[in-house]
Amino acid sequence: MYVPENHIYIIAGEVSVITAALRRSSSGQSNQAEEHEALTRSFSNLKDALGRSTDISDIEPSVYFGPFLEAIRSDDTSGIVTGQALASVNKFLSYGLLDHRLESSASAAESIADAVTHARFMGIDPASDEVVLMKILLVLRSLFLSHVGALLSNESVCEMMQSCIRICFETRLSELLRKSAEQALMDMVQLLFSRLPQFSEVAKGVVQRS
Numbered sequence: 121m122y123v124p125e126n127h128i129y130i131i132a133g134e135v136s137v138i139t140a141a142l143r144r145s146s147s148g149q150s151n152q153a154e155e156h157e158a159l160t161r162s163f164s165n166l167k168d169a170l171g172r173s174t175d176i177s178d179i180e181p182s183v184y185f186g187p188f189l190e191a192i193r194s195d196d197t198s199g200i201v202t203g204q205a206l207a208s209v210n211k212f213l214s215y216g217l218l219d220h221r222l223e224s225s226a227s228a229a230e231s232i233a234d235a236v237t238h239a240r241f242m243g244i245d246p247a248s249d250e251v252v253l254m255k256i257l258l259v260l261r262s263l264f265l266s267h268v269g270a271l272l273s274n275e276s277v278c279e280m281m282q283s284c285i286r287i288c289f290e291t292r293l294s295e296l297l298r299k300s301a302e303q304a305l306m307d308m309v310q311l312l313f314s315r316l317p318q319f320s321e322v323a324k325g326v327v328q329r330s
Contacts, residue, residue, distance in 0.1 A: 127176040134208035145198040155196035162187035181228035189235035199252045202241035206255040213262040220267035229268040233276040261304040
């Protein structure tokens, strides 16, 4: 996959896409309008921060992930907006914007896991809602299998796997979505087993120190 040298342009492009989605999905209801206004301000502030920076390393991950995670957590966003925010986060992870060598990456990874496992959105119809659920699975899988996935706490790992399990056993969902959740879960379990030697070394170190 080709990755632009300056990640700022990737983020700025996603900001433009999701702010356009927010404008299109506004229904005029007071509570939703207020939530959309708050989200729009957050994305506007992020756009300003991007404009003042020349490199992504100048900005903390919590700053450029924050507005997208707010949109994912919000009860008052449509499935379209939530889906776009999830797609943006997945793109950031795929492009390696979150550097596992940075001290702040662990906290950012935890925030992503928490937001995605507690995603909320206003449903439209079963088919459209399943598209959002599929994007949730994609982000969980991308995060888990990325380098920063190794920084996740045990609690976050459990919540991510439980989210996949819930979709696997939700009979009202399509077989395709449930099978996708099953595959994502299998990929996570396989990665955990591949890391068992590392866990053993850590455990040995703890025993020796005690």
